[in-house]
Amino acid sequence: MATAEGYDRLAVLKEFDESKTGVRGLVESGVTTIPPIFRHPDLHPSDASPDLSIPTIDLSLPRPLAVDLIRAASRDWGFFQITNHGVPLPVLDRTISAVRSFHELPPAERSKHYSRSTDGGVSYSSNVDLYRSSAASWRDTIQVMMGPARAEPDRIPAVCRAELVAWDEHVTGVGRALMGMMAEGLGLGPGRLEEMTCLEGRTMVCHYYPPCPEPDLTVGIADHTDPAVLTVLIQDHIGGLQVKRKGEPGEAYWVDVKPLPGALVINVGDLLQQMISNDEYNSVEHRVVANSHQEARVSIGVFFNPGKRGESDFYGPLQELVSPEKPACYRNFTISEFMGTFFSKQLASKSLIDHFKL
Numbered sequence: 001m002a003t004a005e006g007y008d009r010l011a012v013l014k015e016f017d018e019s020k021t022g023v024r025g026l027v028e029s030g031v032t033t034i035p036p037i038f039r040h041p042d043l044h045p046s047d048a049s050p051d052l053s054i055p056t057i058d059l060s061l062p063r064p065l066a067v068d069l070i071r072a073a074s075r076d077w078g079f080f081q082i083t084n085h086g087v088p089l090p091v092l093d094r095t096i097s098a099v100r101s102f103h104e105l106p107p108a109e110r111s112k113h114y115s116r117s118t119d120g121g122v123s124y125s126s127n128v129d130l131y132r133s134s135a136a137s138w139r140d141t142i143q144v145m146m147g148p149a150r151a152e153p154d155r156i157p158a159v160c161r162a163e164l165v166a167w168d169e170h171v172t173g174v175g176r177a178l179m180g181m182m183a184e185g186l187g188l189g190p191g192r193l194e195e196m197t198c199l200e201g202r203t204m205v206c207h208y209y210p211p212c213p214e215p216d217l218t219v220g221i222a223d224h225t226d227p228a229v230l231t232v233l234i235q236d237h238i239g240g241l242q243v244k245r246k247g248e249p250g251e252a253y254w255v256d257v258k259p260l261p262g263a264l265v266i267n268v269g270d271l272l273q274q275m276i277s278n279d280e281y282n283s284v285e286h287r288v289v290a291n292s293h294q295e296a297r298v299s300i301g302v303f304f305n306p307g308k309r310g311e312s313d314f315y316g317p318l319q320e321l322v323s324p325e326k327p328a329c330y331r332n333f334t335i336s337e338f339m340g341t342f343f344s345k346q347l348a349s350k351s352l353i354d355h356f357k358l
């Protein structure tokens with residue numbers, strides 16, 4: 001059935017999905033233009049402000065100072081990079097290389113893993129919202145659940161298995177340290193978020209952004225906020241991640257997250273803004289521009305979420321942060337309601353936070 005675009009979009013999406021080799025497969029087949037399903041009709045130029053950077057925070061600073069800087073960055077930017085976090089550079093490099101090796105397996109090997117189903121905790125596909133979004137993005141992803149139920153290690157492709165399992169250990173340590181400092185920044189005890197099980201739910205998204213022949217016509221990942229408490233991300237040296245910065249009322253511009261060897265990128269997710277901080281911290285929109293380099297870009301994000309997800313486990317602004325002067329900005333909700341709302345929308349939708357706003 002032809003649609004307004006003049007072709008049967010659903011059939012083309014299916015054909016692409018059923019190739020089971022992702023965007024990387026298109027590039028391997030030698031495309032010199034992007035297929036129409038990837039065209040973002042109202043894409044604005046991706047010029048970022050070259051003089052601006054998100055804050056970089058040295059975790060070896062005295063703790064009260066680091067906590068102050070983290071609080072300010074979490075309020076003001078929603079994004080920052082951290083250095084001296086204790087994870088050695090070779091560990092980051094090994095993890096990135098392993099993910100690159102997976103995505104660069106020969107098509108016949110890679111396609112054996114291709115599936116949108118998250119049963120078993122591992123899924124490899126292109127565009128989590130392929131069938132929900134109005135335009136696809138130039139990116140493939142292998143996603144691994146690390147908690148509360150962890151994927152069976154056998155299900156993780158052998159080329160990156162050991163590295164991803166090792167990264168989960170390291171990133172959990174980093175997440176614990178950060179959540180401690182972010183809680184302190186809100187005037188809470190350092191264990192408050194961990195007690196709420198916020199370290200237990202961990203989803204690892206291992207992205208691959210192949211070189212794009214027409215990078216001005218599409219994106220690597222559309223603008224979105226993360227449906228998480230906190231995200232910890234490693235990126236290689238290519239760059240392309242941008243954060244939205246509000247200027248004068250009604251104005252906004254993009255700021256590049258410049259790759260810093262050894263640094264980790266941290267951002268506040270929707271759940272930290274809503275269910276915990278009552279708008280003290282900000283979950284900020286970000287995107288990745290389509291890759292205009294010759295080399296593919298790799299990034300690995302870990303979303304931390306509450307592990308306790310029962311139908312009677314309600315989340316909403318913490319009582320300690322609600323007062324007559326600062327009433328709750330959000331209603332309470334369960335994690336299944338929250339995730340159900342997320343998975344019913346396209347990634348670029350900005351209405352997840354609004355859905356729970358009072």
Ligand SMILES: O=C(O)CCC(=O)C(=O)O
Pocket residue numbers: 205207221226233235241286287288299300301
């Ligand atoms: O690849 C990146 O740098 C960012 C990915 C991202 O924003 C996400 O997975 O939510």
Ligand SMILES: [Fe+2]
Pocket residue numbers: 224225226286
């Ligand atoms: Fe994100």
